[in-house]
Amino acid sequence: MIEVPIEKKVLSENQRVAEGLRTSLAETGTLSLNFIGSPGAGKTAFLERTLASLPARTQVAVLTGDLQTENDAQRLARYGYPVRQITTVGACHLDARMVEKHLEGWDPAGLDLLFIENVGNLVCPTSYDLGEDAKVVVLSVCEGEDKPLKYPGIFRKAELMILNKVDLLPYVPFKPDLAREYARRIHPEIEIVETSAITGVGFDRWLEWLNVRAARKKASMREAAHAFAGTGSR
Amino acid sequence: MHEMGIAASILDAVQKEMDRYPGYRAAKIGVRIGEYAGVDTMSLRFCFDAIVKDSPLAPLELAVEWLDGEELDLGSLELEEIAA
Numbered sequence: 001m002i003e004v005p006i007e008k009k010v011l012s013e014n015q016r017v018a019e020g021l022r023t024s025l026a027e028t029g030t031l032s033l034n035f036i037g038s039p040g041a042g043k044t045a046f047l048e049r050t051l052a053s054l055p056a057r058t059q060v061a062v063l064t065g066d067l068q069t070e071n072d073a074q075r076l077a078r079y080g081y082p083v084r085q086i087t088t089v090g091a092c093h094l095d096a097r098m099v100e101k102h103l104e105g106w107d108p109a110g111l112d113l114l115f116i117e118n119v120g121n122l123v124c125p126t127s128y129d130l131g132e133d134a135k136v137v138v139l140s141v142c143e144g145e146d147k148p149l150k151y152p153g154i155f156r157k158a159e160l161m162i163l164n165k166v167d168l169l170p171y172v173p174f175k176p177d178l179a180r181e182y183a184r185r186i187h188p189e190i191e192i193v194e195t196s197a198i199t200g201v202g203f204d205r206w207l208e209w210l211n212v213r214a215a216r217k218k219a220s221m222r223e224a225a226h227a228f229a230g231t232g233s234r
Numbered sequence: 235m236h237e238m239g240i241a242a243s244i245l246d247a248v249q250k251e252m253d254r255y256p257g258y259r260a261a262k263i264g265v266r267i268g269e270y271a272g273v274d275t276m277s278l279r280f281c282f283d284a285i286v287k288d289s290p291l292a293p294l295e296l297a298v299e300w301l302d303g304e305e306l307d308l309g310s311l312e313l314e315e316i317a318a
């Protein structure tokens with residue numbers, strides 16, 4: 001009997017593809033965000049309002065994942081930006097290869113933002129790196145405040161929590177303070193923005209977050225390009 | 235629900251590794267799973283057993299080590315010499 005250490009990630013193949021995506025998006029300075037939330041958390045409506053609110057000349061592309069139908073892509077395509085539907089035909093999450101495949105033929109140069117709307121699910125998408133810069137978890141006030149405690153994985157990995165549908169707060173027993181407390185118990189540094197895709201409340205803060213992150217991504221691309229030019233001239 | 239894919243990834247990794255050890259068969263594969271990895275161990279075992287059963291790797295034992303982070307890593311692989 002011999003024992004050999006393997007010491008690699010179970011999803012090392014997914015990881016390899018994700019790192020490839022991350023490298024190419026770093027070269028173009030494209031900020032990529034992976035939106036994860038339950039079915040019905042309002043991810044698509046949130047992205048629709050975001051697309052409608054982006055400053056003119058923003059270059060953005062959207063991938064949206066569902067088990068079946070092109071419905072979300074049709075909704076998102078109304079804003080004039082390139083949108084592609086990924087139908088997983090049963091799979092409960094997107095993986096890096098699906099993203100890679102659906103980016104084919106799109107010129108990433110000049111693309112400021114890539115939004116990836118994952119399949120509605122708080123569990124499985126957590127395990128699959130899509131080469132994104134950050135995961136954004138979308139939780140709606142129609143759900144329980146204790147979702148962060150019940151599904152800690154995604155709340156731990158997400159850098160930003162969108163607390164969505166706050167226009168419904170007068171009609172539901174949801175306690176936002178409690179949801180914030182639970183989310184911070186799981187992930188003390190998580191940023192939280194309360195939004196409503198119907199009234200637009202909170203979108204100024206969200207767009208500010210997006211702006212800061214996109215600018216940071218562009219800046220690191222320029223730094224990398226400078227460093228490269230520096231080594232080349234020596 | 236994605237445990238089937240994870241089980242298949244584990245088997246693929248074992249199969250690849252076995253190509254390097256002619257004359258041996260895989261007996262046990264270790265995986266380390268963190269509390270925040272989003273993987274259900276019971277479901278993973280169920281899927282793993284279901285697909286190992288009909289694979290050339292059967293019988294293969296899955297040894298799960300439970301950790302408290304986000305790990306989803308392969309550990310060590312135990313090999314047995316195939317009797318000549």
